[in-house]
Amino acid sequence: MKPKQINISPLNGDREVADNGEAILNLDHGDPTMYEKYWHRMGDRTTVVISGWQFTSYFSDPKNLCWFLEPELAEEIIRLHKMVGNAITNGYHIVVGTGSSQLFQAVLYALSSDTTEPVSVVSAAPYYSSYPMITDCLKSGLYKWEGDAWSFDKDGPYIELITSPNNPDGFIRQSVVNRSGGILVHDFAYYWPQYTPITAPADHNLMLFTISKTTGHAGMRIGWALVKDEIVAKKMVKYIELNTIGVSKDSQLRAAKILRVISDGSGLAHRFDGETFFGFSHRIMELRWDLLREAVNKSRIFSLPNFTPEFCNYWGRVFQPLPAFAWLKCKDGIEDCETLLRGHKILTRSGRYFGVSPSFVRISMLTRDQTFNLFVQRLSRIHSWNEER
Numbered sequence: 001m002k003p004k005q006i007n008i009s010p011l012n013g014d015r016e017v018a019d020n021g022e023a024i025l026n027l028d029h030g031d032p033t034m035y036e037k038y039w040h041r042m043g044d045r046t047t048v049v050i051s052g053w054q055f056t057s058y059f060s061d062p063k064n065l066c067w068f069l070e071p072e073l074a075e076e077i078i079r080l081h082k083m084v085g086n087a088i089t090n091g092y093h094i095v096v097g098t099g100s101s102q103l104f105q106a107v108l109y110a111l112s113s114d115t116t117e118p119v120s121v122v123s124a125a126p127y128y129s130s131y132p133m134i135t136d137c138l139k140s141g142l143y144k145w146e147g148d149a150w151s152f153d154k155d156g157p158y159i160e161l162i163t164s165p166n167n168p169d170g171f172i173r174q175s176v177v178n179r180s181g182g183i184l185v186h187d188f189a190y191y192w193p194q195y196t197p198i199t200a201p202a203d204h205n206l207m208l209f210t211i212s213k214t215t216g217h218a219g220m221r222i223g224w225a226l227v228k229d230e231i232v233a234k235k236m237v238k239y240i241e242l243n244t245i246g247v248s249k250d251s252q253l254r255a256a257k258i259l260r261v262i263s264d265g266s267g268l269a270h271r272f273d274g275e276t277f278f279g280f281s282h283r284i285m286e287l288r289w290d291l292l293r294e295a296v297n298k299s300r301i302f303s304l305p306n307f308t309p310e311f312c313n314y315w316g317r318v319f320q321p322l323p324a325f326a327w328l329k330c331k332d333g334i335e336d337c338e339t340l341l342r343g344h345k346i347l348t349r350s351g352r353y354f355g356v357s358p359s360f361v362r363i364s365m366l367t368r369d370q371t372f373n374l375f376v377q378r379l380s381r382i383h384s385w386n387e388e389r
């Protein structure tokens with residue numbers, strides 16, 4: 001018998017069809033396709049045209065510490081942080097990277113290149129599942145993944161990664177190791193007003209951001225670091241020079257354009273308009289979290305974290321965090337939540353990848369509307385481990 005053809009159009013990458021014709025909902029990756037709808041509505045306002053003769057050089061701004069950073073992008077990054085109020089930029093060096101994933105590696109290199117023994121790298125569980133894999137993939141002699149920061153008690157220098165709001169569980173975090181000899185790296189991929197109340201501008205020594213989760217343009221592969229220390233910033237630039245000799249100019253110019261459209265449209269007069277980027281995204285996140293909590297209540301065998309509402313300086317009101325991932329727990333002694341959901345053709349990522357129990361799973365909240373709607377419908381109908389699947 002010929003195998004059944006699976007038709008995946010570019011717009012349907014998060015949904016394949018199983019043999020019985022039921023859609024397989026892939027919510028494992030945090031692919032931010034939810035945002036396509038907004039950018040589609042913006043039409044040509046974000047179009048960038050680059051001719052064959054333009055931007056051919058390796059160099060963007062030779063006098064700048066980060067010589068491959070396009071000045072236009074730097075300008076728009078500073079403007080957006082000022083408008084949102086989520087980070088201080090004065091007194092910081094901006095280092096652009098091929099996604100914040102490359103910047104993370106540049107940070108590891110920059111913070112460990114002078115030490116004689118491998119620097120321990122830790123993060124409080126549940127931690128972002130890529131940290132251990134990226135840290136150890138080259139078996140570097142410079143740094144080593146040492147796991148959960150809560151139980152870290154080794155002597156010597158260490159790097160603590162603080163993801164806030166946290167991937168996977170959405171909570172705001174602070175450092176947990178609290179001893180001397182440590183360097184803190186703040187991953188602020190989700191510190192944006194569609195996901196969490198902006199309570200103060202962040203001003204830590206080393207902060208990472210990514211366009212992937214800010215605007216939904218994961219495919220551009222653009223991230224930026226705000227770095228206080230000039231020597232650290234120079235070493236990060238050196239790493240990116242050795243790794244990829246800079247960062248795609250085409251992507252940087254596209255990113256600059258997208259950020260400009262967001263800032264132009266989000267001045268005080270328009271901030272609360274559903275047509276602004278953050279207005280649109282925040283409303284969708286509120287709606288999705290309401291639908292998800294309703295489905296979880298109906299199903300009775302799952303639970304979700306409860307968050308404390310906080311005042312958001314950007315929106316001028318109190319709201320509860322609306323994380324980019326749902327951190328779902330199976331109740332009633334169900335040990336393996338990923339397998340349970342897989343049986344219902346919902347693909348998620350098990351808690352064990354985040355350093356905790358497999359009774360948890362991480363589920364992307366940033367998928368396309370149709371996939372999300374199918375997901376909540378399906379979830380609300382799961383009442384026990386044993387029911388027919």
Ligand code: PMP
Binds near residue numbers: 099
């Ligand atoms: N940090 C965190 C906490 C993330 O969730 C992600 C994306 N999943 C990244 C970094 C990597 O982002 P990028 O696409 O910019 O490499």
